[in-house]
């Protein structure tokens with residue numbers, strides 16, 4: 001794996017093992033473990049969302065014929081608008097239950113292909129748009145603990161069709177839906193009297209090359225000043241969505257290559273700290289990978305151009321923001337970027353050549369990377385253990401409450417094609433366990449005693465977390481983080497956010513020892529609904545880079 005000493009010095013496990021003076025069967029740096037969970041979940045996981053019942057809602061599209069899982073109770077979908085089957089007795093959405101490692105088919109009626117969504121303040125998933133008969137619909141699934149919850153559809157409630165749009169949850173609990181094929185506008189849902197129309201966003205037409213549409217699934221983040229950072233193609237704006245005003249135009253990303261679908265790179269908002277500081281908080285965005293300009297045209301002529309190996313990082317809150325470029329150890333298009341509980345970033349899935357789109361990717365990248373945002377430049381990337389399963393177009397990755405990364409999907413075809421193709425439709429589901437889950441770290445893994453999972457918290461309030469750690473620790477290295485579970489599709493995780501809590505005065509936390517293995521940490525919850533839009537988050541106690549199992553908290 002990693003032979004370069006750069007990666008060795010950045011590695012977590014040897015460092016911690018040395019620090020902890022545990023038996024040193026010194027592993028190679030850059031570990032992590034891959035585990036197959038299920039060999040057939042019935043659908044290809046094009047979209048995934050974890051809900052606060054520890055179940056993952058998964059769906060792909062309805063119009064390509066039968067999936068590999070039947071609807072329950074011999075039900076069939078009778079949809080005269082379906083483009084392939086008018087009567088379809090298979091499911092195109094499923095729910096994965098983490099605790100029992102099992103799948104339950106769900107009923108979705110209209111086409112949810114290449115859509116968007118967000119978990120709402122009450123924990124429901126509100127999915128927006130799709131294709132054909134579903135492109136102006138929204139669908140809601142409210143989490144349950146039995147088998148009673150299923151999709152509820154609301155027809156033609158969006159003002160415009162939203163196919164390849166991006167959603168973001170707002171401080172007031174509504175969702176904003178931005179762009180989509182041929183739509184240079186945004187709108188809100190739920191609708192409000194006097195604000196029920198779509199509003200123009202010329203930036204989306206300015207960044208649109210009509211032959212390629214290199215600005216789909218824009219990367220959208222809610223900035224700490226309440227405005228939206230919107231990245232499309234190769235540049236970004238800071239947008240006041242309330243007044244419809246562009247407040248700032250960021251420089252074009254160096255090199256000028258497009259990073260959005262079908263040149264699909266990925267992007268994250270780096271973990272936010274000092275959460276009482278309002279608009280004074282520093283916010284940074286990291287954009288990684290993609291396909292060079294011209295790749296889509298080349299690929300359609302049979303020439304699979306190598307993917308980009310660069311990331312651009314920018315402090316979006318600076319008065320004169322500038323991109324800082326970094327080089328990844330591997331090139332990647334169609335990768336997924338997953339924020340981890342300890343504030344690091346996993347970059348996984350994707351290909352080393354081609355673009356997004358049917359049949360347009362080559363050379364799967366089986367090797368994930370960890371990016372440590374707080375390390376000095378040059379010491380941030382670490383190569384991890386490889387998987388054996390190509391996860392190309394239409395694959396997804398999300399964080400689970402226990403710290404594992406759930407990975408599924410990959411279907412570069414317009415149908416389910418299991419034979420006669422280079423990259424068969426993949427219905428397997430697996431996890432990647434970063435090396436912070438190595439059993440040799442058990443003695444330093446925090447275990448949260450209180451508060452109880454599903455507790456409610458307010459804004460800017462004291463929060464006391466009791467936890468245990470078996471082994472000896474240095475209390476200065478305890479942190480508390482909150483992770484918002486994102487809606488993931490097409491290499492972008494909408495609403496993904498990590499908040500690093502502190503004691504309200506400085507960046508340290510106050511940790512008290514309550515006996516040999518018991519501790520208490522006092523933190524202040526996020527200062528506002530701009531920093532932390534209302535809803536469910538996973539709260540973790542982290543020792544150095546080792547997270548506890550998380551608990552669900554609802555902030556409102």
Ligand SMILES: *[C@@H]1O[C@H](CO)[C@@H](O)[C@H](O)[C@H]1NC(C)=O
Pocket residue numbers: 027028029030031032033034385
């Ligand atoms: C992954 O990495 C770890 C640590 O470097 C190593 O012990 C393990 O054997 C590797 N391979 C697999 C398949 O987990």
Ligand SMILES: *[C@@H]1O[C@H](CO)[C@@H](O)[C@H](O)[C@H]1NC(C)=O
Pocket residue numbers: 040067068418427
């Ligand atoms: C999917 O279903 C088809 C048709 O029933 C079957 O031949 C195939 O083995 C299934 N594929 C997987 C990956 O389960």
Ligand SMILES: *[C@@H]1O[C@H](CO)[C@@H](O)[C@H](O)[C@H]1NC(C)=O
Pocket residue numbers: 276277278279280
């Ligand atoms: C932001 O910084 C300014 C200037 O230092 C200060 O006056 C203001 O109170 C700060 N705002 C918050 C919310 O901390």
Ligand SMILES: *[C@@H]1O[C@H](CO)[C@@H](O)[C@H](O)[C@H]1NC(C)=O
Pocket residue numbers: 413415416417420421
């Ligand atoms: C995939 O399967 C469909 C339906 O059976 C077929 O029409 C199509 O040619 C296949 N695609 C490829 C790339 O082989």
Ligand SMILES: *[C@@H]1O[C@H](CO)[C@@H](O)[C@H](O)[C@H]1NC(C)=O
Pocket residue numbers: 449450451466514520
């Ligand atoms: C946390 O621990 C302290 C000290 O043992 C105890 O007094 C307190 O009740 C605990 N809090 C909760 C919510 O269990």
Ligand SMILES: *[C@@H]1O[C@H](CO)[C@@H](O)[C@H](O)[C@H]1NC(C)=O
Pocket residue numbers: 503504505524
């Ligand atoms: C912040 O510091 C002040 C002054 O030192 C102290 O009174 C206050 O309790 C501290 N607040 C928190 C949340 O620790």
